[in-house]
Amino acid sequence: MRTEAPFRHGTPQKTAVLLVNLGTPDAPDTPSLRRYLREFLSDPRVVEIPRLVWWMILNLFILPFRPKKSAAKYATVWTEAGSPLLAIGHQQVARVCEGFKDRRWEVKVELAMRYGNPSVASKMDELRAAGYDRVLVFPLYPQYAAATTASVMDAVFQWAAPVRNLPELRFVKHYHDHPAYIHALADSVLTHWRAKGRPNFDGGDVLLMSFHGVPEFALLKGDPYHCECHKTGRLLAEALGLEKSNYRVTFQSRFGKAKWLEPYTDATLKALGQAGTKRIDVICPGFLADCLETLEEINQEGREDFLHAGGGEFHYIACLNDSDGAAAMLTEIVAQHLQGWPVDMGYEDAMAAELAASRRLALAMGARDGQST
Numbered sequence: 001m002r003t004e005a006p007f008r009h010g011t012p013q014k015t016a017v018l019l020v021n022l023g024t025p026d027a028p029d030t031p032s033l034r035r036y037l038r039e040f041l042s043d044p045r046v047v048e049i050p051r052l053v054w055w056m057i058l059n060l061f062i063l064p065f066r067p068k069k070s071a072a073k074y075a076t077v078w079t080e081a082g083s084p085l086l087a088i089g090h091q092q093v094a095r096v097c098e099g100f101k102d103r104r105w106e107v108k109v110e111l112a113m114r115y116g117n118p119s120v121a122s123k124m125d126e127l128r129a130a131g132y133d134r135v136l137v138f139p140l141y142p143q144y145a146a147a148t149t150a151s152v153m154d155a156v157f158q159w160a161a162p163v164r165n166l167p168e169l170r171f172v173k174h175y176h177d178h179p180a181y182i183h184a185l186a187d188s189v190l191t192h193w194r195a196k197g198r199p200n201f202d203g204g205d206v207l208l209m210s211f212h213g214v215p216e217f218a219l220l221k222g223d224p225y226h227c228e229c230h231k232t233g234r235l236l237a238e239a240l241g242l243e244k245s246n247y248r249v250t251f252q253s254r255f256g257k258a259k260w261l262e263p264y265t266d267a268t269l270k271a272l273g274q275a276g277t278k279r280i281d282v283i284c285p286g287f288l289a290d291c292l293e294t295l296e297e298i299n300q301e302g303r304e305d306f307l308h309a310g311g312g313e314f315h316y317i318a319c320l321n322d323s324d325g326a327a328a329m330l331t332e333i334v335a336q337h338l339q340g341w342p343v344d345m346g347y348e349d350a351m352a353a354e355l356a357a358s359r360r361l362a363l364a365m366g367a368r369d370g371q372s373t
């Protein structure tokens with residue numbers, strides 16, 4: 001148990017939300033990748049192989065080779081603001097803060113990464129030191145998986161173990177079928193179709209929904225991830241008015257030799273290309289933010305697989321990122337989970353927020369009027 005500051009009576013009740021995503025290396029270079037992959041792949045939630053056997057495989061066969069290859073891939077998607085996953089995460093935090101201001105809510109929003117920086121423990125420490133006595137932990141994965149969502153929960157419990165005076169804690173488990181999530185996804189597809197034209201589904205075009213894979217044994221051992229991905233796929237197809245033959249649900253990013261959830265995205269892309277499919281649109285609904293797995297694996301490698309195999313047009317539909325749909329959805333889901341916790345601003349802050357909101361509205365209307373002339 002750690003030594004803590006003495007308890008004080010009468011401290012105001014404050015609420016915080018911690019958005020958590022997977023994590024990313026600090027830089028697209030081999031040492032950073034080795035550090036990141038060591039932490040990520042040492043998590044027993046991620047690789048469920050007996051520890052001693054896995055320790056040998058990881059240290060003898062993976063960490064000497066994979067970091068260099070992965071660093072080269074990260075370099076192709078790295079931006080001036082750093083890793084896309086982290087940079088977009090910060091934008092998402094800003095959008096949720098805006099959403100709260102509009103609701104006249106005073107809720108602190110922070111971002112943490114399950115692996116790498118900023119760590120879950122460092123953010124929980126900061127929140128506790130600043131007196132946040134209620135924390136909603138929101139793993140940003142729409143579909144629950146032990147390898148991702150439960151691992152975020154583990155990180156919070158590990159942080160909590162030596163703490164005496166714990167904050168109240170809540171967790172979002174998943175939102176794979178939340179109407180605001182499905183609506184945001186459908187809206188992003190429709191926006192893409194408005195800009196690029198709607199695929200000719202009667203002519204065999206396909207909307208491919210690619211989710212990150214997990215080993216097949218996870219499904220057999222009771223992990224709901226596979227079912228939740230399929231439910232998201234079905235609800236998105238319904239929202240778009242698609243027939244079953246118009247879309248596919250596939251799984252990407254296979255790691256290691258075991259059988260993973262099928263059908264695999266890369267094999268499907270090649271098969272669709274070989275079948276002479278004229279156009280496919282690819283969306284990755286399981287990723288809230290664009291990252292290596294979407295920008296490199298799908299939009300670069302997947303595109304090449306499809307076109308090389310003889311496919312026609314390849315369209316990549318970006319993740320929800322910091323879109324209005326993502327902002328509305330995140331704010332809505334957080335609001336539902338904060339019920340009963342103190343969130344309201346004091347009078348003066350509420351007035352300032354009112355002013356800022358009317359300024360934003362005036363600016364938006366000005367921009368709209370400017371566009372239409």
Ligand SMILES: C=CC1=C(C)c2cc3[nH]c(cc4nc(cc5[nH]c(cc1n2)c(C)c5CCC(=O)O)C(CCC(=O)O)=C4C)c(C)c3C=C
Nearest residue numbers: 022023024046070085145147148212214255286291292293
């Ligand atoms: C969206 C959900 C994710 C699940 C489920 C998931 C499971 C999972 N992943 C690996 C191995 C790797 N994943 C890597 C990158 C990566 N994975 C996710 C998301 C899920 N992973 C994201 C968002 C990212 C990208 C992070 C970024 O910085 O952009 C990597 C690292 C990259 C590489 O070296 O290829 C590995 C390795 C396993 C083993 C697993 C489930 C059991």
Ligand SMILES: [Fe+2]
Nearest residue numbers: 022212253293
């Ligand atoms: Fe992954």
Ligand SMILES: [Fe+2]
Nearest residue numbers: 226227228230
């Ligand atoms: Fe299933």
